[in-house]
Each structure stands twice: as C-alpha cells, then as structure tokens.
Amino acid sequence: MTGMTETMTKPAVLILLGPPGAGKGTQARMLEEKFGLVQLSTGDLLRAAVAAKTEAGLKAKAVMEAGGLVSDEIVLAILKDRMADPDTAKGVILDGFPRTAKQAEALDGLLEDQGMALGAAISLEVDDAAMVERVSGRYTCAKCGEGYHDSFKTPAVPGVCDKCGSTEFKRRADDNAETVGARLEAYHAQTAPLISYYDGKGALKRVDAMGEIDRIAQDLAAIVEGIAD
Numbered sequence: 001m002t003g004m005t006e007t008m009t010k011p012a013v014l015i016l017l018g019p020p021g022a023g024k025g026t027q028a029r030m031l032e033e034k035f036g037l038v039q040l041s042t043g044d045l046l047r048a049a050v051a052a053k054t055e056a057g058l059k060a061k062a063v064m065e066a067g068g069l070v071s072d073e074i075v076l077a078i079l080k081d082r083m084a085d086p087d088t089a090k091g092v093i094l095d096g097f098p099r100t101a102k103q104a105e106a107l108d109g110l111l112e113d114q115g116m117a118l119g120a121a122i123s124l125e126v127d128d129a130a131m132v133e134r135v136s137g138r139y140t141c142a143k144c145g146e147g148y149h150d151s152f153k154t155p156a157v158p159g160v161c162d163k164c165g166s167t168e169f170k171r172r173a174d175d176n177a178e179t180v181g182a183r184l185e186a187y188h189a190q191t192a193p194l195i196s197y198y199d200g201k202g203a204l205k206r207v208d209a210m211g212e213i214d215r216i217a218q219d220l221a222a223i224v225e226g227i228a229d
C-alpha cells in the first residue's frame, strides 16, 4: 500500500472559505458528485456529535446554538478522526474548516503527515448583507440532504424533494436571523484572516459566489481541473 501511494500523485485537498450562506455546502456536494472527492464538513460532524450526545457534542451544543466557534481542540479531534477513514485518501473538500489560524496551522501538519497536498483554498466571495436572508430561509431534505430555500430554490412539486421524492425536510437550529449575525461576526473576526494566510502560500483562488449556482459550480470545476493538470 505504501509503495503504491509513493508512485501516485498526492491526493488533493480543497478548502472552501466563505461566510455562512456563501454556498460552501452546496458547492462541496456538487464537487463531490463531479470529481469523487469526499466532502468533509466540520459543521456536519459536530451536528452528528450533538445528535449522538457524545462528550464533544455536549460541549459544542450551546456554542453552536449561539453562533460562536467550537474550541479548536474539539474540532481538530473530530476532523483527525474523520481524516483517518480510508475514503478520504482519494482527496477531500473541506467545508467549514479551517476557521481559525490555529486550525489552519494544524491542517498544514496533518496534510504533511498524511502525504496529502493542498490543491487550493477557494474563497467564495459574497455580499454580507445578502447572507442573512440566504441562511434564514434555507432547509434541506431530511433523507438525501438536497438543499432548498423558501424564496430562491423551492421543490418543483411543493413539499416533495426533487432529488429523492422524500416529503421530510429539516432546518438547522442555528439558521435563524439572530444567530446568523453572530456567525458572520465570528467569520470576519477569526476566519476571514485565513484568506491572506492562503494567499501568502500561493494557494488562494477567489470565486464570485453571488450569481447562479451552476455558474459558480463551473468556476469551481475549472479550478479543480486546473489542479489535476
């Protein structure tokens, strides 16, 4: 196994940076389908830990509900655990990680240890003012996870998921106007500085993420194809 990886190109890691509502999850899912990379969302991992009432989940719950950032220690432990799963060896899209300078530095070390290369850090550039409406109207199919929005993307048949036909939908507890404000603040204070961190490494790509979902997906696909060349 070790002999094989040595002769193969290093699996790529993509980072999606952007405030809540920028479309990181939607775009990560699309990239996953198109390129077979694995979407790895620390938000999803934390929500699963909260639902399972693990020790980490119990600690994270209140912080997440208030729109703050969960401690680096908890997030890093959860991420390392997930990165140890064999499916991540083909490359991952990090959605919502790293969010602090400490996480970014820890990721550098982790990639080195695992023999993975940083393909690109993609900043999804959006107008902050539009994010509150985007986030507070969104919901997903409870079965397949397809994303919808009260105003911008409703199912073709009301109440029925376009993708899998399920009639069950769910909304995140933190997707409300009050919490979004705190999440945007946390983004600007702690995560936005990572844009210059990755720019300094020559890994940053900026994508205008205000337009059509499909056009943004094409821009991202072009970046991924550029890395593979």
Ligand code: AMP
Pocket: 020, 041, 042, 043, 044, 046, 063, 064, 065, 067, 068, 069, 070, 071, 075, 095, 096, 097, 098, 099, 100, 103, 174, 183
């Ligand atoms: P998300 O699904 O990425 O919007 O994350 C939802 C919430 O989970 C955030 O508001 C944070 O409370 C927490 N969270 C997710 N990822 C991280 C991270 N990398 N560092 C700290 N907190 C995180």
